[in-house]
Amino acid sequence: MVEAALAVAGLARRFRGGAGIHGVNLRIEPGEICAVVGLNGAGKSTFMKLVLGMLRPDAGTVMVKCVDIRDAPAMTWAKVGHVVEHPFAYPELTTRANLGLGARLHAVEPTKIKRVVEDALDELALGPYANVRAGVLSSGNRQRLGLTSALQHNPSLIVLDEPTNTLDPAGVILLREALLRRARRTGAAVLVSSHHLDEVARIADRILVLNEGRIIGGLDPGGVDIERSFFALIHADTEESA
Amino acid sequence: MTRFQLLGAAITTEALKIRRARVGVATLIMLDIGIAVVCVAAVLGARSDDAALAAKLGPLVAEGGWAGYLSASAQVTAVAGLLGFGVVLAWQFGREFSDGTVTGLFAIPVPRRIMAAAKLLVYMCWAFVVSSGLVVSLLIGGASLGLGLPGSDIWSLLARQYGLALLTAGLAVPAAWAATLGRGLLAGIASIIAVIMLAQIAVFTGLGAWFPFAAPGLWAATAGGGPHSLVSAGQLALVAPVAAAFAGLTLQAWHRLQLDR
Numbered sequence: 001m002v003e004a005a006l007a008v009a010g011l012a013r014r015f016r017g018g019a020g021i022h023g024v025n026l027r028i029e030p031g032e033i034c035a036v037v038g039l040n041g042a043g044k045s046t047f048m049k050l051v052l053g054m055l056r057p058d059a060g061t062v063m064v065k066c067v068d069i070r071d072a073p074a075m076t077w078a079k080v081g082h083v084v085e086h087p088f089a090y091p092e093l094t095t096r097a098n099l100g101l102g103a104r105l106h107a108v109e110p111t112k113i114k115r116v117v118e119d120a121l122d123e124l125a126l127g128p129y130a131n132v133r134a135g136v137l138s139s140g141n142r143q144r145l146g147l148t149s150a151l152q153h154n155p156s157l158i159v160l161d162e163p164t165n166t167l168d169p170a171g172v173i174l175l176r177e178a179l180l181r182r183a184r185r186t187g188a189a190v191l192v193s194s195h196h197l198d199e200v201a202r203i204a205d206r207i208l209v210l211n212e213g214r215i216i217g218g219l220d221p222g223g224v225d226i227e228r229s230f231f232a233l234i235h236a237d238t239e240e241s242a
Numbered sequence: 243m244t245r246f247q248l249l250g251a252a253i254t255t256e257a258l259k260i261r262r263a264r265v266g267v268a269t270l271i272m273l274d275i276g277i278a279v280v281c282v283a284a285v286l287g288a289r290s291d292d293a294a295l296a297a298k299l300g301p302l303v304a305e306g307g308w309a310g311y312l313s314a315s316a317q318v319t320a321v322a323g324l325l326g327f328g329v330v331l332a333w334q335f336g337r338e339f340s341d342g343t344v345t346g347l348f349a350i351p352v353p354r355r356i357m358a359a360a361k362l363l364v365y366m367c368w369a370f371v372v373s374s375g376l377v378v379s380l381l382i383g384g385a386s387l388g389l390g391l392p393g394s395d396i397w398s399l400l401a402r403q404y405g406l407a408l409l410t411a412g413l414a415v416p417a418a419w420a421a422t423l424g425r426g427l428l429a430g431i432a433s434i435i436a437v438i439m440l441a442q443i444a445v446f447t448g449l450g451a452w453f454p455f456a457a458p459g460l461w462a463a464t465a466g467g468g469p470h471s472l473v474s475a476g477q478l479a480l481v482a483p484v485a486a487a488f489a490g491l492t493l494q495a496w497h498r499l500q501l502d503r
Binding site for chain 1: 243248251252254255258259262263264341342343345346347348349350351352353500501502
C-alpha cells in the first residue's frame with residue numbers, strides 16, 4: 001500500500017456553541033488533488049488549521065507521510081507548503097525578499113535560495129513585482145506572493161485554504177497549472193478548500209463536501225451539474241440533522 | 243537541519259525584518275537622538291533667563307555640568323526607553339498576528355519556540371546598538387552644550403547610562419509576552435504602559451528599589467551604586483531573573499500557540 005501523503009483520522013475540535021470539526025476522516029495519496037467545499041462557516045478553515053497544527057484537536061490524529069504531526073521533525077514540515085487565511089508576506093519586504101525568507105524558513109539550502117526564488121518569480125509571473133514591497137502590492141498580487149512562497153520549495157503536501165479568493169483570472173490559471181504540474185509530475189498531494197465549485201472541478205480528482213464540521217459526501221468533478229449536486233447534499237444533510 | 247541551523251535561519255529572517263521595517267529605525271532615532279535632544283533642551287531651559295522655566299527644570303539638572311546633564315538623561319531613559327523598547331518588542335511579536343503572517347510560522351521546519359528565541363536575540367542585538375548609539379548621542383549633545391571634555395568620573399556616569407539603557411531593554415520583555423497572549427501590538431504596548439505606571443507608583447510609595455521595573459531608573463538617577471545610591475546591587479540584580487522569566491514565558495507561549503481566536 002502506498003504511503004499516504006496525508007491521513008486524518010477521527011479529527012474533532014469543538015468550539016463553544018457547538019461549531020467546529022466533528023470526526024473527520026480523510027486520506028490523500030501522493031499525486032492526488034483533493035478539494036473540500038462547503039458553505040461559509042462549514043468548518044473548512046478550522047479543518048485546514050487542524051491539519052497544519054495551528055489548532056490542537058480534541059480527538060483524532062493527523063499524519064503527514066505516516067508521521068504524527070505532534071511529533072513531526074523539521075524535515076517533515078520542510079516538505080509541506082501552505083496558505084491559510086493570510087498570505088505569508090511581510091509588508092516591509094519586497095516580493096523577492098519575502099520569497100527568500102520563505103525559502104529559508106522551509107529549510108531550502110542557502111546556496112539554492114536565489115535560484116529557487118528566481119524560478120518561483122517566473123512560475124507565477126511575479127517578475128514585474130520582484131522589487132516591489134509587499135505592502136504596496138494589490139491584494140491579488142499579495143495572495144499570488146503567498147502562494148508562490150508556499151509552492152517554491154516543491155512540497156510533497158500542499159494545503160491551501162480558499163487560495164483563489166482575491167486572484168484575478170490570470171492568477172487563477174497560473175495557480176491551477178502550478179498545482180497540476182506538481183501533482184502530476186512530482187507526485188505532490190494537494191488539499192484545497194474552496195466555495196467556488198467550478199474552479200475546483202477543473203483540477204480536483206476528488207471533491208468532498210463539508211457541512212457543519214462533517215464530511216457529508218462527495219461530488220463528481222466531471223459531473224454536469226455540480227452545483228445542483230452540492231446543494232442536494234447540503235439540503236439532505238440539513239434536513240437529516242433537523 | 244540541526245537546531246542550530248534552524249535558529250540561524252530564524253535569526254536571519256528576524257534581522258531582515260527589523261532592518262527593513264520603519265519601526266526599528268524610527269525607534270532607534272527616537273531613543274538615540276530624541277533622548278539627547280530632550281536633555282540638551284532641559285539644560286538650555288535651566289540656563290535660560292525665564293525664572294519660571296529655570297525653576298521647573300533646575301532640579302532635573304541640579305548637579306550642573308555633565309553630571310546634571312547625565313542625571314537628566316537617566317530619568318528620561320528610564321521612562322522613554324521602556325516605552326521605546328516595549329514598542330519594538332510589541333511590534334516584533336504582535337505584528338505576526340496583526341499582519342496575519344503568524345499562519346506562515348506554523349507547519350514549517352523552524353519550531354515556533356526557536357522563532358520566538360530568534361526574535362528576542364535580534365531584539366537584544368538591536369538594544370545593544372540603540373544603547374551604544376545613545377551614549378554617543380549624549381556625548382555629542384554634551385559637547386554641543388559646551389560642557390567640555392568629560393573627566394574620568396563622567397565616563398563612569400556614561401557607563402551607568404549605558405547600563406541603564408540595557409537594563410531597561412531587558413525590562414521591556416513583558417511586552418513580547420503580552421503581545422503574544424493578546425494576539426497583537428496593542429496588548430504589548432498597553433502592558434508596557436502599565437509597567438511604567440506601576441514603576442511610578444512604586445517609586446512614589448518608596449518601594450521602587452525592590453520593584454525591578456523601577457530599580458534601574460532609581461539607581462541611575464541617584465548615585466549609581468555609590469554610597470548615596472537608593473538601590474543596592476542585589477536589588478538591581480533582580481532585573482535579570484525578571485527579564486529571563488518573561489522571556490521564558492514568551493517562548494512557552496509560542497510553543498503552545500494555537501490560532502483559536
